[in-house]
Amino acid sequence: MEIRARGARRPYRSYRTLIAAACAALLGVLLTPAGAQGAPRGPHGAVKVSQPVYSYADSVRESVWVDTGLDGDADGVSDRVVADIIRPAEPARQGRKIPVIMDASPYYSCCGRGNESQRKTYDADGTPLSFPLHYDNYFVPRGYAFVAVDLAGTSRSDGCADVGGPSDVRSAKAVVDWLNGRGRAYTTRTGTTRVQAGWTNGRTGMIGKSYDGTIANGVAATGVRGLETIVPISAISSWYDYYFQQGAPLQGSGPDWLANYVESPAARARCQVVQRRLVDEAPRTGDVTALWEARDYVKNAGRVTASVFAVHGTQDLNVRTKHLGQWWDALADAGVERKIWLSQTGHVDPFDFRRAEWVDALHRWFDHYLLGYDNGIERAPMADIERAPGQWSTDRVWPPRGTDTTTLRPAQGPVAGVGTLGRTAARPGTTATFTDDPRLDEEDWAETADLNTPDKSGFVTRPLSHDLRLSGSSTVTVTATPSTETAHLSAVLVDLGPDTIRDYNAPGEGITTLTERTCWGPSTPTDSSCYRETAPRTADVTHTVLSRGWADLGTYASASHGRPLTPGTRYTLTIDLAATDHVVPAGHRLALIVAGTDRGLIQPPSTTPTLTLDLARTSAHLPLVGGARAFTRATTGAAPTDPAAGRSRPDGVAEPRRTPPIPGESG
Template identity: 70%
Template sequence: MASVGVAQSRFSLWLVISQPRTSRIPWISLAAALLVALAAALLAPAPAHAAARGAGTVRHGLSQPDYSYADAIREAVWVDTGMDGDGDGRTDRVAADIIRPREPAQAGRKVPVIMDASPYYSCCGRGNESQIKTYDAAGDIVQAPLYYDNYFVPRGYATVLVDLAGTDRSDGCVDVGGPSDIQSAKAVIDWLNGRAKGYSARSGGHTVTAGWTNGDVGMIGKSWDGTIANGVAATGVKGLKTIVPISAISSWYDYYFHQGAALQDGPEWLSDLVESDSAHADCAAEQQKIIDGSPRSGDWTPFWTARDYVKDAGKVRASVFAVQGMQDLNVRTKHFGQWWTALAAHGVERKVWLSQTGHVDPFDYRRDAWVPTLQRWFDHYLLGVDNGIQREPMADIERSVDHWTTDRVWPAPGTKDTSLVLGPTATAGLGTLGTTGHAAPGTTESFTDDPNLWEEDWASSVDTPTPAKTAFTTGVLTKDLRISGGGTVTVTATSTTTSAHLSAVLVDLGPETIRNYLGGGEGITTLGTRSCYGESTAGDSACYLDTAADTENVDHNVFSRGWADLGHYKSLEHGVPLVPGRPYTMTIQLAATDHVVPAGHRLALIVAGTDGGLILPPDTTPTVGIDLAHTVAHLPIVGGAGALHAQPAAARTAHQALRPAAPAPALTPAATLG
């Protein structure tokens, strides 16, 4: 309701201008009356409700919690996807649970939608507390996982939680990022915009329309959920205004392989994990298609093409707010890096947060800043609020634990692709890394693959010659060195057997305190206290367990990595057996990062074989020779070659380990994405 002063001034103006012409007061009196009324309006308190695009209320540039969460409308709709994944002769319907404010509906005002489409609403749960959906006796949602509904429904948004096909209350089959997964969410956006049919029941029922929404949708989600947001955006669907993918896949091939090297077991494991009981019974044929389409050879097949969203970045209409843990060993930063680069090439409006955590939601490592930032993002792109967020610095980066910096654009301004060459030393297996000192032709180093070791073992013994690795280091840096983006390492190698895997890792050598991303919380620890974001009901609390940084003092920090199967040196489409002793050249893609190696530290590049626990070993145990004269690293260095200031390698101090190498993570069975 408008304030009394504004209501009175509006009524006075109405009285003046609504008088019949014959009974109006002289024009001088009319002018005076107008001035008095306008003055009253200007001097009156600000209105309690200022509409933005006809939905939500905005004051001081922010949507306000003026609507009741307890009285919100809770309902379910089943949307026809137009597909028949389970082969039962009728098109599949996916369940969408809706929570929306009652007051705009009563006033005929239309609201935008925040959508999280997920396979995890019944099998595994969402968030740090693994929340699942719960329902009342009528089948309407009681607990909606996470805080989106609690916080945003009172601010004039609807939240829509979609069960992917084959999961929870939806028909169809899970196809792990393929057409069925993507159509599950896209069909709901089409329904919200009047282009698809919705029903009141999973079978039968009456048709339901979404007359309560303006059709503007923002998708959000972590891991598989965020992956669906990427995939739906890549369809170019109308009505999707923005996406917020958190630690999300951009190409499913790169979740299961890295340039031919297998990272974990096949996707059929994931589909089996999340499918509902009814889908298990009906989706055997679809499961077999998944198995047949994703052979463990590492070859790129049509199965992977259908799950590659990067190739369709040019279709993206939505803005993108990407969030990524730079030490995420589940959905690795390669996904973010290649997606970001493709979006930038097509001029997509975008923003990014990069943390030092692993696979962690920003709500659990920077909650007080995340929620208001997300609110402003949605306010701008879904409510049309001109709050300037799109003009603010593009990137927030966690530079050290809980210390964040910003950059106008990302990768950082002044970043240049810089060549670093590898040189030998008097000690076999140890070499130099720099812009000069290229090895003479014929200079080689070698290692023997040991799948029982991994990057932490290599890094903890970087200055000690060991059989399973080669290590190349700069001298002690005299100035900070910042690497911003994704690099490559081009290796010319020979193998003593018919198969070989290569690993390349970048290591910051020197003491520092980091987030313990290898710990159980992947950089956070969960506390016993709670903080509240939004409104609660008896069945859905807005209060969540607090967290704090889990830190570790280290003397080395692996901050970027990449892997490859040497047999795929020519093409990902078809790997070949190696000819022992024959040289092959392959470029290993390093995961995107933003890391500062501080003055007093050293930068190391380790080239080795199987990164145990992160990739599966080849079917032989090769000794691999590296031709140093034909091996080079290309790193995105801020300031280029001139920014690398280091003492001569001979002047460096010996690296003393402060901690033993951490045990390698278990690689199979595959960890869940969530």
């Protein structure tokens, strides 16, 4: 989410105010999309692409109030949510109907959208003047409508915010239904004058980052007709997993705090019952309740009929990539058409880490799924993955073919206190002991990853002779004996070796915002299409944490409900780790760390436990490209003196490539 809950470790960027300067309109013809080789071509040899032929300045700007059929604030009147619309005027005059790009958000009034924290603005009559982000400026001239929906209880909408629950999802779904002729909308909040969406063909694509992308996931999981595609960016797939992981609390507050933050003052005053429910039905015990079940979209992935273009930062410590991994796997099981971008950033929009390529890819995606253009985007490589700051590779499918879950086992090495990680199980009776220290975090542990220290147990491979790639979601099974009735566990995978990475721990979470601007469509005096450029913010490191996961040991018998532990009793628990795609280079080592509280990322237990690991019954299950054979190859033979000598292509369809300069659509 855009707002980090209180007590979290890493602050968000301080948003900048948009300088409302009018920028020059785009000139010329859009360049042939990058990476479109082999795509079907038009009569002049160019890939078919929508062109900016409609007037942005003369576009229709209007607001409608859509009936949700719910009464979340219990005032006896069906809640209406606001849909602010901008659409080209010419198609309707020509008798042509157009598709819709929709961003449903709770942030348009309270907090703003994007790197420059833009809000919607209105004239004295309430007609929309400016829409956040570039979607309107870029796509409206190309024959799309853009619809910005205020979720229930936010900005000018009725109802109450319920943090991903039925009211949130229903308020966005109701707009999709109205666009497809199945719902009712009105010209005012309380009036009776109906308005129809006769200008659209109903084909809708939802997009959004964080909370917005989460709602796109939720609406897609209803199977609503007319929703053709979604583009969830850094999005939640199950709200329980935003606040807890396997019983371990990830945030210092519950959903009531977020609801209170995004609600309008009027909604905050009338929604006390809903606020109370968000407290009472989301206990800090970490148990899965009916409230969390109603906010789990993964279980309904089989209903999804929309295609999905998912984007996530592998170092997103707000919406962890566990959300992406479980959603992606469920969509794959359901046979959903999908595409993915994975960056090295934290919680950052692709418009701010790979702008030109992102606008191009999004343009082709919407042209295909909303306009029906046969431009080859669905046959292009499924995955784009950032290998180093600004350097990307692609994969035909993701995870790539040949990826296989491989079991690695920790053991004590020949030197006392030094742990090893390999294919051979430890001898029965081998143990490692540590005491939870809530003052430390994964970065502290990684500094001494190969040692068993008083606060953690660490296990490492030998230096690799060849690159080793992990692609997908891992698990770690731990057998531990606690000394107290409560205990939290962390499991962390670390790449030990020097590298230059995006500095996801710094403000900006991997990007630096520059002063120069580029423009992505025509502007008006009240709605600029020009945005500040960014550059990678990098750090030279001696190690890189590549995946992590957490759990309350009390969930050993049930992931849904914790129970008190009996000191001195041995328990076995499997911890889910966040999805990733990472190449551990030749010459580096792969490490597994098992510890207690990961400061700033989970909350400590009520006691300070000492835990004894049974190493013979502890193991890591990693998605290795090439499986066990790749691990054996990478851990036999001498590590190269020149690390590049052991490197190979990361099993994609293209070598890593550096992001080219911004092409000519800048102003």
